[in-house]
Every structure is written in structure tokens, then in C-alpha cells.
Amino acid sequence: MIIRVTDPCRPLEFPADTPIEVEVGCGKGRFLTGRAAAHPERRFLGIERMPERVRSFDRKCVRLGLQNTDILRLEALYSFHYLLPLHGLDTVYVFFPDPWPKKKHHSHRLFGPLFLNALHHRLKTGGKLEFATDHAEYFGVVEACFAEDRRFRRVAPMTRGESEWTEFETLFRGQGLPIHAAAWEALPDPDEKPLAPLTISPEDEPQEGIERRESHGLEWRLANAESDKDGTV
Numbered sequence: 354m355i356i357r358v359t360d361p362c363r364p365l366e367f368p369a370d371t372p373i374e375v376e377v378g379c380g381k382g383r384f385l386t387g388r389a390a391a392h393p394e395r396r397f398l399g400i401e402r403m404p405e406r407v408r409s410f411d412r413k414c415v416r417l418g419l420q421n422t423d424i425l426r427l428e429a430l431y432s433f434h435y436l437l438p439l440h441g442l443d444t445v446y447v448f449f450p451d452p453w454p455k456k457k458h459h460s461h462r463l464f465g466p467l468f469l470n471a472l473h474h475r476l477k478t479g480g481k482l483e484f485a486t487d488h489a490e491y492f493g494v495v496e497a498c499f500a501e502d503r504r505f506r507r508v509a510p511m512t513r514g515e516s517e518w519t520e521f522e523t524l525f526r527g528q529g530l531p532i533h534a535a536a537w538e539a540l541p542d543p544d545e546k547p548l549a550p551l552t553i554s555p556e557d558e559p560q561e562g563i564e565r566r567e568s569h570g571l572e573w574r575l576a577n578a579e580s581d582k583d584g585t586v
């Protein structure tokens with residue numbers, strides 16, 4: 354079901370005692386719908402900002418008769434900050450997030466202290482973030498972000514067979530590109546403070562004229578992938 358947010362500051366409600374898994378930037382839902390079909394006892398939430406991909410995800414859920422999936426068409430950081438339950442999530446998946454390779458676009462990247470802070474507030478203690486990317490430089494940036502945050506401990510990433518690959522992953526693996534994967538577990542934080550309201554500095558406001566295809570589109574990334582072939586996981 355596509356979740357209609359009527360109050361942008363009211364956390365979403367989930368059934369009690371049901372494990373919850375969230376995929377950020379779930380695209381058309383190849384991974385998450387497969388997982389939902391395999392685990393009817395769990396709830397799955399996709400967060401995706403592109404409307405066509407949200408509709409594809411929803412159609413796929415209907416076609417598969419899934420009763421345990423929802424999708425939210427919203428920006429991920431906002432969703433983690435305001436809409437997800439406090440220490441309610443078992444697993445968060447971020448697979449092949451936009452790497453925004455140009456330096457002037459790095460502020461658009463998802464991973465940074467703000468996202469890690471919101472992520473920690475939403476994960477249960479012992480809950481996990483599973484991450485994969487084709488982009489070696491961004492992988493290093495994400496590793497460094499987690500290494501600086503003592504509330505997370507690195508653990509082995511899940512192993513996923515071909516049926517559990519995402520749409521982008523299927524394309525990248527089909528091209529023989531290296532895939533980098535890692536996972537982190539949330540530790541208890543005895544000094545936890547409530548999340549402060551989000552503010553956006555003028556330079557982080559969405560800007561006119563950012564050419565999406567040039568900055569991170571699939572064609573661009575496949576065309577530029579030659580320089581990114583070390584460190585396969």
C-alpha cells in the first residue's frame with residue numbers, strides 16, 4: 354500500500370511485536386518484495402522518492418498478493434527523522450544509493466552524521482544497517498562515517514543470492530562490476546538525546562539546474578565504472 358502521510362510530523366504506526374524492515378531508495382522493489390514474499394511474518398516498508406518507481410513497487414505488491422508491504426513516497430532523511438518508530442526497526446537496507454560523485458554535489462549524499470544519528474534512533478539495539486554500492490569512493494566515505502560513530506559496530510553483511518539482488522545490482526553485476534557490501538549493528542547509547550528538529554542550510558537546499566543524469570544516472574555510472582574495479586565483495 355502507498356502510505357498517505359497526512360501529518361508530516363506524526364510517526365507512522367506499525368503493528369506491535371512484528372519485526373520491521375525498511376529499504377531506503379527501494380526503486381521498483383525487486384529486493385524488498387522478494388523478501389516480503391519470503392517472510393510473511395515480518396513487515397516491510399520501502400522509502401522511495403520517485404513516483405514512477407513507487408507506482409511500480411505498489412503494482413508488484415498487488416501482483417504478488419503481498420499483505421506485509423508498504424511504501425512511502427518521501428525523502429529518506431526526513432522519514433527517518435520524523436516518521437519512523439523510535440528504536441522500532443530490525444533492519445534497514447540501503448542498496449546502491451545515489452553516489453553523487455562530483456564534489457560539489459556531495460552534500461546530497463544520504464550518509465553523514467545527520468542520517469546516522471536518525472538511523473540510530475530508529476534501529477532497535479542490535480538492529481542492522483545493510484549497505485551495498487558499486488561506487489568504491491562512496492563506500493569508503495560510508496565506512497569512515499560509521500567508524501567515527503561509536504554507537505555502531507561493524508558486522509558481516511548478509512549474503513544475498515541472485516534472486517535477492519536489486520534492480521541496479523542486477524545491471525551492475527551483469528556488467529561484471531565490483532560490488533562493495535558492509536553492515537553495522539546498533540549498540541545501546543546510554544547518553545541518547547532526542548533528535549533535534551531538522552534544519553537545512555541554504556547551501557543544502559535543493560538547487561535548480563542539477564543535471565541528475567550527469568551527476569549520478571545509471572548510464573553515467575555504467576559509462577564511468579571502468580575506473581572503479583577494485584575491492585570486490
Ligand SMILES: C[S@@+](CC[C@H](N)C(=O)[O-])C[C@H]1O[C@@H](n2cnc3c(N)ncnc32)[C@H](O)[C@@H]1O
Pocket residue numbers: 377378379380381400401402403406427428429430448449450451463519520521522
Ligand atoms: C541508484 S537507485 C537504486 C535503486 C535500488 N536501491 C536498486 O539498487 O535497484 C537510488 C534510488 O534511491 C532513490 N532515492 C535517492 N535518494 C533518495 C532519498 N533521499 N529519499 C528517498 N529515495 C531516494 C532514487 O529515487 C532511486 O530510486
